Amino acid sequence: MSGGTRKFSVTIPEELAATVQARIGSASFSAYVSKALARQVERDNLRELVVAAESQHGPVDRAGVEGKRALLRTEPEDRSGGHTSAA
DSSP states (O other): OOSOOOOOOOOOOHHHHHHHHHHHTTSOHHHHHHHHHHHHHHHHHHHHHHHHHHHHHOSOOHHHHHHHHHHHHSOHHHHTTTOOOOO
């Protein structure tokens, strides 16, 4: 998403605007909002991908996902049962 820019007028809650302004200080409010919107588009795209995959392959196995997350949180030597590969 590169190229020119376009100006929009948006309305956001005062408390949210104050929180963002306090967080970014003198940095660009527009840049912060642009990054937030880009992240939301990425999340929407991922959600659409999951929906498409689930429609083709069935629902995601939540227990399997949690098991993989737990595995990723372990130390590398713990993942191989204490064995390291010889180089």
